[in-house]
Amino acid sequence: MGFKDEMLCSNTHEYIVKQGEEYVIGLTDYAVDQLGDIVFLELPEEGSEFKKGETFANIESVKAASEIYMPIGGTITAVNNELVDTPEKLNEDCYENGWLIKIKSDSFDIDKSDLLTYENYKKELE
Numbered sequence: 001m002g003f004k005d006e007m008l009c010s011n012t013h014e015y016i017v018k019q020g021e022e023y024v025i026g027l028t029d030y031a032v033d034q035l036g037d038i039v040f041l042e043l044p045e046e047g048s049e050f051k052k053g054e055t056f057a058n059i060e061s062v063k064a065a066s067e068i069y070m071p072i073g074g075t076i077t078a079v080n081n082e083l084v085d086t087p088e089k090l091n092e093d094c095y096e097n098g099w100l101i102k103i104k105s106d107s108f109d110i111d112k113s114d115l116l117t118y119e120n121y122k123k124e125l126e
Helices: 029-035 081-085 108-114 118-125
Strands: 014-019 022-027 038-042 055-061 065-069 074-079 101-104
Touching: 022 074, 029 118, 038 081
Parallel strands: none
Antiparallel strands: 014 022, 022 101, 038 055, 055 065, 074 101
């Protein structure tokens, strides 16, 4: 099973994948393509807590500035600081190495109700 087969996507273009006890969150390839060349990324601190739908990060490209929203509620356990220093790497790989944050969540089962499989997410974009 590939990365895209395991992930769920939000209608605001974030993805989430369960890895062990944590959930990995990032931006979908569609979002990254729409943004174009990414020049700035601001991520939260480890230990920060967010509810589903809250803004947890800001991103800027040569085309636009955007907020990034939590697809589920949780506590940040890891931040991909390499992307903060070199945000353009997100354009090359938004999945395996381009994740934004990792979280622990007790509310996944409740919060996941409006998330889509990658396949269904792509169909919604058509």
